Amino acid sequence: MTRRRHDRSFVRTFFTSPTAVEGEDDSAKMLRRAAELRGMQAPDVWVPDNEDATAPSMRDQGAQNIVDVVAENGADFPGEIHPRMVWHRDDPTTRYQGFQHMLDIADPQKGAIEHIDGFVIPEVGGIDDWKKADEFFTIVEAEHGLEPGSLAMSVIIESGQAELAMRNLRDEMGKPENTLERLFLLVDGEVDYTKDMRALTPTGELPEWPELRHNTSRGASAAGCIAVDGPYDDIRDVEGYHERMRDNQAKGMLGIWSLTPGQVVEANQSPLPPKTGSWLLDTGDTEVELDSRDGVWTYDGTDVSLVETGNTYELAVDGSTQTLDDDELHETLLEMTAYVPSMDDVVDSMEEFEAAKAAGRGAIAMERSATLRIDEVEVAIATDRMWDEATYQAAMTPIALFQDVYENRPDQHEALVEMYGEDVVERAMAVGT
Amino acid sequence: MTRRRHDRSFVRTFFTSPTAVEGEDDSAKMLRRAAELRGMQAPDVWVPDNEDATAPSMRDQGAQNIVDVVAENGADFPGEIHPRMVWHRDDPTTRYQGFQHMLDIADPQKGAIEHIDGFVIPEVGGIDDWKKADEFFTIVEAEHGLEPGSLAMSVIIESGQAELAMRNLRDEMGKPENTLERLFLLVDGEVDYTKDMRALTPTGELPEWPELRHNTSRGASAAGCIAVDGPYDDIRDVEGYHERMRDNQAKGMLGIWSLTPGQVVEANQSPLPPKTGSWLLDTGDTEVELDSRDGVWTYDGTDVSLVETGNTYELAVDGSTQTLDDDELHETLLEMTAYVPSMDDVVDSMEEFEAAKAAGRGAIAMERSATLRIDEVEVAIATDRMWDEATYQAAMTPIALFQDVYENRPDQHEALVEMYGEDVVERAMAVGT
Amino acid sequence: MTRRRHDRSFVRTFFTSPTAVEGEDDSAKMLRRAAELRGMQAPDVWVPDNEDATAPSMRDQGAQNIVDVVAENGADFPGEIHPRMVWHRDDPTTRYQGFQHMLDIADPQKGAIEHIDGFVIPEVGGIDDWKKADEFFTIVEAEHGLEPGSLAMSVIIESGQAELAMRNLRDEMGKPENTLERLFLLVDGEVDYTKDMRALTPTGELPEWPELRHNTSRGASAAGCIAVDGPYDDIRDVEGYHERMRDNQAKGMLGIWSLTPGQVVEANQSPLPPKTGSWLLDTGDTEVELDSRDGVWTYDGTDVSLVETGNTYELAVDGSTQTLDDDELHETLLEMTAYVPSMDDVVDSMEEFEAAKAAGRGAIAMERSATLRIDEVEVAIATDRMWDEATYQAAMTPIALFQDVYENRPDQHEALVEMYGEDVVERAMAVGT
Numbered sequence A, B, C: 001m002t003r004r005r006h007d008r009s010f011v012r013t014f015f016t017s018p019t020a021v022e023g024e025d026d027s028a029k030m031l032r033r034a035a036e037l038r039g040m041q042a043p044d045v046w047v048p049d050n051e052d053a054t055a056p057s058m059r060d061q062g063a064q065n066i067v068d069v070v071a072e073n074g075a076d077f078p079g080e081i082h083p084r085m086v087w088h089r090d091d092p093t094t095r096y097q098g099f100q101h102m103l104d105i106a107d108p109q110k111g112a113i114e115h116i117d118g119f120v121i122p123e124v125g126g127i128d129d130w131k132k133a134d135e136f137f138t139i140v141e142a143e144h145g146l147e148p149g150s151l152a153m154s155v156i157i158e159s160g161q162a163e164l165a166m167r168n169l170r171d172e173m174g175k176p177e178n179t180l181e182r183l184f185l186l187v188d189g190e191v192d193y194t195k196d197m198r199a200l201t202p203t204g205e206l207p208e209w210p211e212l213r214h215n216t217s218r219g220a221s222a223a224g225c226i227a228v229d230g231p232y233d234d235i236r237d238v239e240g241y242h243e244r245m246r247d248n249q250a251k252g253m254l255g256i257w258s259l260t261p262g263q264v265v266e267a268n269q270s271p272l273p274p275k276t277g278s279w280l281l282d283t284g285d286t287e288v289e290l291d292s293r294d295g296v297w298t299y300d301g302t303d304v305s306l307v308e309t310g311n312t313y314e315l316a317v318d319g320s321t322q323t324l325d326d327d328e329l330h331e332t333l334l335e336m337t338a339y340v341p342s343m344d345d346v347v348d349s350m351e352e353f354e355a356a357k358a359a360g361r362g363a364i365a366m367e368r369s370a371t372l373r374i375d376e377v378e379v380a381i382a383t384d385r386m387w388d389e390a391t392y393q394a395a396m397t398p399i400a401l402f403q404d405v406y407e408n409r410p411d412q413h414e415a416l417v418e419m420y421g422e423d424v425v426e427r428a429m430a431v432g433t
Helices: A029-035 A056-076 A092-105 A127-143 A160-172 A190-196 A210-223 A238-249 A261-269 A326-336 A343-358 A389-408 A410-420 A422-430 B029-035 B056-076 B092-105 B127-143 B160-172 B190-196 B210-223 B238-249 B261-269 B326-336 B343-358 B389-408 B410-420 B422-430 C029-035 C056-076 C092-105 C127-143 C160-172 C190-196 C210-223 C238-249 C261-269 C326-336 C343-358 C389-408 C410-420 C422-430
Strands: A013-018 A045-049 A118-121 A152-157 A183-188 A226-229 A255-258 A278-282 A287-289 A291-293 A296-299 A304-309 A312-317 A320-324 A337-340 A364-374 A377-387 B013-018 B045-049 B118-121 B152-157 B183-188 B226-229 B255-258 B278-282 B287-289 B291-293 B296-299 B304-309 B312-317 B320-324 B337-340 B364-374 B377-387 C013-018 C045-049 C118-121 C152-157 C183-188 C226-229 C255-258 C278-282 C287-289 C291-293 C296-299 C304-309 C312-317 C320-324 C337-340 C364-374 C377-387
Touching: A013 A029, A013 A261, A029 A045, A029 A056, A045 A056, A056 A092, A092 A127, A118 A127, A118 A183, A127 A152, A127 A160, A152 A160, A160 A190, A160 A210, A160 B160, A160 C160, A160 C210, A183 A210, A190 C389, A210 A226, A210 B160, A210 B210, A210 C210, A226 A238, A238 A255, A238 A261, A255 A261, A278 A326, A278 A364, A304 A364, A304 A377, A312 A326, A320 A326, A326 A337, A326 A377, A337 A364, A343 A364, A343 A389, A343 A422, A377 A389, A389 A410, A389 A422, A389 B190, A410 A422, B013 B029, B013 B261, B029 B045, B029 B056, B045 B056, B056 B092, B092 B127, B118 B127, B118 B183, B127 B152, B127 B160, B152 B160, B160 B190, B160 B210, B160 C160, B183 B210, B210 B226, B210 C160, B210 C210, B226 B238, B238 B255, B238 B261, B255 B261, B278 B326, B278 B364, B304 B364, B304 B377, B312 B326, B320 B326, B326 B337, B326 B377, B337 B364, B343 B364, B343 B377, B343 B389, B343 B422, B377 B389, B389 B410, B389 B422, B389 C190, B410 B422, C013 C029, C013 C261, C029 C045, C029 C056, C045 C056, C056 C092, C092 C127, C118 C127, C118 C183, C127 C152, C127 C160, C152 C160, C160 C190, C160 C210, C183 C210, C183 C255, C210 C226, C226 C238, C238 C255, C238 C261, C255 C261, C278 C326, C278 C364, C304 C364, C304 C377, C312 C326, C320 C326, C326 C337, C326 C377, C337 C364, C343 C364, C343 C377, C343 C389, C343 C422, C377 C389, C389 C410, C389 C422, C410 C422
Parallel strands: A013 A045, A013 A255, A118 A152, A152 A183, A183 A226, A226 A255, A296 A364, B013 B045, B013 B255, B118 B152, B152 B183, B183 B226, B226 B255, B296 B364, C013 C045, C013 C255, C118 C152, C152 C183, C183 C226, C226 C255, C296 C364
Antiparallel strands: A278 A287, A278 A337, A291 A296, A304 A312, A312 A320, A364 A377, B278 B287, B278 B337, B291 B296, B304 B312, B312 B320, B364 B377, C278 C287, C278 C337, C291 C296, C304 C312, C312 C320, C364 C377
């Protein structure tokens, strides 16, 4: 059986901070600032980054800063703390430097390790390279009297080799010579992956790498780990960041790297169901969210038009017109619309199914209805969806995520209650248990 | 060499029926009804479903119903019969229950097993979990004096682990400790796969999982199995079902789950070449099928327009206009059109190539010509396509499928002759042999 | 560490020629003609094709022709020479024939092998089938006193089995019983792959197989090989060939099969940065290249319109209009545009970053600015992009490719200097070293 062995079953956000910045009075300034983040601005996993975000010449100082800042502020930080060390599959000197930094940071005398949940190892190669890193974790734990396996290991997947290694995790975990059960996050690193794959695009933009993200998500599913996507560089492009997250979520990759507290807020909220439900209308080219006015879902665009002519309707979509009777119009609009349920809706449906199950019924119809308005014509639509155990289990994912967040992030309770209301939060915590 | 070891080389349809429905006079009513299906409404593989389609409390009754209905009606059922048992990679109690049901159903005294071709095992995990199921098949065969390996095993791929397991089938089959050669269908189960991968979509719609479907098709190709896609829930959306099947077929996944006899009809026909050929025109946004009027392929839409002006033509596509001479127009229209060959066309081409090969020629040009009409302007187009051995072999797939259907499904002969005509059917059975 | 062990680190072009054509005075005519190709028309890898391009009855003659033509012209051919032998995972007779041809061609007495860099093996199956081929290479080398491992082995991936085998290369290379380190090119063969996967499309067109191409590129990355895409049949469709190459390049697959010297020219140029940079505008539906007039990048289409109205602007994109102030317009246009850097631009940026690094700075902002004109309104835009070591390394790919070409293909120097100018070529050869 594949178990998730760590405190968190879901990780929405992976936020990196440079560990030492040259030329500042306090080289640890960025670390100190990040350590103060709370609530929606604070990530599920905070990564003091002693690798790419920090200049090579500053990395010994960076390791020292991690110790200082985490010893001082780690107890109060609301998320987990997983510093990133240096590592490279092709360079033993870099690997040894990473080991030395871990050994240093993990010294209990220094007061940081009790607040550190694990380390992030970048640039791993084949599975035997992962084992080399695991062995250093084991030695660090033994040297410092920490519980074996207590330090989580997360890796950055940024080579074809590492992508291939993920398929072997299930077979390798549990062998007596390793402690790969400590694996926690599988994080894609598309910049270096693109380099390793020698990929080119005309504008220098990163390829989307859908297969990599699928394979990482699958690897996480098969090995009880958690999949996280790499950084989204265009910090100002909030809509683009959301699109990427939606695409990831449909792959089962619910976490993403965040480069700024603003991105952390977006990424902490993105996989949670919305506060209010909404209807979408497929206009041929695209899907638009309808506008709710006095309970009527209104389409204001020009790609779809609807005219009532006696007993029939003329429905025009993207230039082509159909003449439809009442039933056909209803059927066609059902095909063209989709409902995005709110947290309240999801909880409602789950409660309803749980009650039906308790009463001995295995499947029930969930009704959903709405009044649509297109060009002043109002049409009531209603649809049934059969829910069985499988539907219920699949609907559980956002609720399980919510519950994991609520249990592990008391600092976000206020924001969650503000978003959903106390009643919905309470009911969401009660379903499925 | 990878051989397909079962009677059927192709499976178009996988149709599930609940084995026991509560509250009916006859809990086996659905089974009995399905057992009567014939012709295009009858699936290649019928799956009395003692798992998700049947309430947990009814599954012992369901196993009994399978025995009763198959003993009575199995001899006359035109497709293969593969009941689905309960199983779960994470639950030994469920696995043991599945084993007991198999042992029960396979008892030759009960008269059902002689009509049963195998069993379907859902919710498998890593390859060692597949071996546990295989071991139960082996014991069932031994206990009941059935030929070793005679019961086919099909699995539902509904976890990341199972997706990964498929890559190992070639290495594991043939080891003396297992009989994995009994593997028959690899069936995707996207609902539970989505749950296992913890994927989310705003509307709760299933993700498309293109990589899973590719990997299942590849796994089937590499291990001599047959790939089948999961259920398409929106039963009324016939066009959507066809689109999904076309997408699957381009991946080499020629079979699909069917939830109703109506879906069975669609899915039995979908991978077969059409009765009549047709020309497609690429209008920029989409591809439309042209309308054949007195042998002239006519475009009636507004996205493409064509005007003759003395010696040149003005061709407008999706708003942008080109001025073209005769040759340029011909070339451009060739690029914009594609021909969907009929069964008759495919057989013609294969016969032509076979004759050329017999005469010592390795490659020949197949001509295709048509008269198009756009806005009253008629243009004759003609194109050559080189056929060599590889083209011929690739064109063989739909014919091989047709031949497999014709040989194994006498109950569909009438429908096939009605669709194609006796002459085409006879010639299709003769090519490539 | 994964090393590339061959002379070429990049291969852009894989050009096949029939080895023996029946009915010609000189059956080696096509080979002789190909052997004369020089400059941009000459491929990086030339493949006298004794398999599918040559009729089965002509293959013994073909092997003889390879010896004759390569002995005579091989010394002067500017690319590498890798003849394709016959092979099939399912047919020992074919494999033995391929072995005999290799043994024959490699005889040093015949004067060809000193100009031959390796052989291409088609239709391979699982990894053990690859080892059978490798063993024949080993015997050929031993029999003829050639250096062990000196003959490169390239394979055509044209079965699901072979696609799966690529994941094991890292684990298998270096085992004492094989010499798989000789692996050079992993070449997709989509026609036979489609047959092996039993895939269907309505028009008979080949599926795009994005997952196969990803997996081949990843396999090459993980094993130090080079990924090459299969043939693009529609020789007249130059734009389609370019689109396919751009798609491949975004997957890290920088090489492609070429069927004609014309395709070789296109494919040799495609992965190299363009001579001049250009701005792209996203018009909603598509991306168009802007027209540079007196240094102003001008949009002439109708999908985007811009009107200045006092202090604000009306920007209409694909039918929907926004009112924007100066800053918002600038921001929106930045989102809508992208720059395709020229070779000169890439070299500039790399030099700038190298200088900054030498001066102790780890990250610098690269500025890019332009004046756009839409509907007579001119707008200046400017953007910064942060470059760090990872950006620099990723930008290195096209330069490394250029350097590999320049070092290995003196016959293309003239064309490269003509394309880029002497100064840019010199600077491109100097960066990153």
